[in-house]
Amino acid sequence: MEFRVDRRSGVATYLQLVTQVKQALRLGVLEPGDRLPTAREVVAATAINPNTVLKAYRELEREGLVEPRPGAGTFVRRSLSRPEAAADSPLGLALADWMAQARAAGLEREDVTALIAAVVDDSFNAPGPPPGPPSERTPRE
Structure with missing residues (x-):
């Protein structure tokens, strides 16, 4: 999964990441068990602050969509696809x-x-x- 950040949108960057993950879950691009890019990978691709990525991932975790696995990464827990x-x-x-x-x-x-x-x-x-x-x-x- 590749994230796109629109700095002119007026939408907080972490919310853009959350929205993109949810969209990928709805469209079946991401499925349970899939690993999200690491914060380091997202930062390298988008030049955003690592804390922004971590905030987005925490929000997705709070919603029960992903789960962090220490030393392994963040993984999709459930799908939103229909x-x-x-x-x-x-x-x-x-x-x-x-x-x-x-x-x-x-x-x-x-x-x-x-x-x-x-x-x-x-x-x-x-x-x-x-x-x-x-x-x-x-x-x-």
Whole structure:
């Protein structure tokens, strides 16, 4: 696993690491028993403070996602993945198709992120059960 740190994001660096590990757990990139990079490896790759890496790993440990093994490293305890969320699942493939359409339409990363965030917010804030496929929804008025 390789970490990416965006110093301009406004998000604390340790939270960026936590989020990236959780994303890898959700997508099945990391699985129980996998070893996370050592703090030294992360520092070498990202030029961040070792204490920042250790803080992120402690947070993941507090959440029960990883466990430190003295002298061996930090290992994944449990997964967050769901088969429906895998990149090669029907939903993942449909999203990849949608992404290709968005790029072809000229949308930039920030445009896509904003659009997805708005749709996710609308979907999870709407009362009642989750909506069905578009063909089953009633048009908005």
